[in-house]
Amino acid sequence: MFIARTVAELRQHVAPHAKPAFVPTMGNLHEGHLSLLRHAKPMGDVLVSSIFVNRLQFLPHEDFDSYPRTFEDDCARLQAVGCDVLFAPTEAELYPQPQTFKVLPDPALANILEGEFRPGFFTGVCTVVMKLFSCVFAGGAGVAVFGQKDYQQQLILREMVRQFALPIQILTLPTTRAADGLALSSRNMYLSAPERAQAVQLSAALQALAAQVRAAGAMQGKATAASGAAAFNVAAAEAAAMQDLRAQGWQPDYLTVRRQSDLSPITHVTAEPLVVLGAAKLGPTRLIDNVEV
Numbered sequence: 001m002f003i004a005r006t007v008a009e010l011r012q013h014v015a016p017h018a019k020p021a022f023v024p025t026m027g028n029l030h031e032g033h034l035s036l037l038r039h040a041k042p043m044g045d046v047l048v049s050s051i052f053v054n055r056l057q058f059l060p061h062e063d064f065d066s067y068p069r070t071f072e073d074d075c076a077r078l079q080a081v082g083c084d085v086l087f088a089p090t091e092a093e094l095y096p097q098p099q100t101f102k103v104l105p106d107p108a109l110a111n112i113l114e115g116e117f118r119p120g121f122f123t124g125v126c127t128v129v130m131k132l133f134s135c136v137f138a139g140g141a142g143v144a145v146f147g148q149k150d151y152q153q154q155l156i157l158r159e160m161v162r163q164f165a166l167p168i169q170i171l172t173l174p175t176t177r178a179a180d181g182l183a184l185s186s187r188n189m190y191l192s193a194p195e196r197a198q199a200v201q202l203s204a205a206l207q208a209l210a211a212q213v214r215a216a217g218a219m220q221g222k223a224t225a226a227s228g229a230a231a232f233n234v235a236a237a238e239a240a241a242m243q244d245l246r247a248q249g250w251q252p253d254y255l256t257v258r259r260q261s262d263l264s265p266i267t268h269v270t271a272e273p274l275v276v277l278g279a280a281k282l283g284p285t286r287l288i289d290n291v292e293v
Helices: 007-014 031-043 071-080 121-136 151-163 186-190 193-198 200-222 234-247
Strands: 002-004 020-025 046-051 085-087 142-147 168-173 251-259 274-282 285-292
Touching: 002 007, 007 046, 007 085, 007 121, 020 031, 020 121, 031 046, 031 071, 031 142, 031 168, 046 071, 046 121, 085 121, 121 151, 142 151, 151 168, 151 274, 186 285, 193 200, 200 234, 200 251, 200 274, 200 285, 234 251
Parallel strands: 002 085, 020 046, 020 142, 046 085, 142 168
Antiparallel strands: 251 274, 274 285
């Protein structure tokens, strides 16, 4: 595996290949990242990954300085899954001057959910991903692979690629989970042992809310206009799920049912594809997860 420290080195090693497959990361790799890399490997003729902790997507009070950096272990894991080129630039290399040109995503998609609680986050994500894409795919088309855990992020990046007509295929793979159902995340390492045992409550809450939505959809399908059956109260179910999580010691930001297509809220359950999303803090650690319905 070649480790490229500069944009020039990266482009030199990727240039002979017609279709790079790319998995961007911030390091501290876990099985979720590795599953993306294994899936991406046969999708292109060179497998590229990146490790870069992007300051632009951290708010001033967030964990940029303490974000786990495990470069040597990450390199070993990347090599084991067949990564061909690792792009590991310094901040000065990727941002040699202040990044005053930025990619501003559509507020309708970027200022809700994660964007509401982390303002500017998706501008930072889109800006660094666009820059990484320009480095990796300078020669033409390719494929980039992301995980479904960051549900809102992958929707925004898909739309960015579409609107800029980038010759890049975006693939999204299902969330990799621990045996108890917890979504794998680099931030899980912040959890104490008791918190780790409790952390599965978030995915359980989302699964329970999703089950209510599925049941409501099934009942709606059987009901007739004359039946007088009460409609499923989406807002009440969301509020109850939030309250249950609070009662277990969490600080939830949201547990909500949205349309898969654009994450817009719903007032009643229909046959359209839905997703249940949640974000909550357990102690000092903020976790996110989602379940498609």
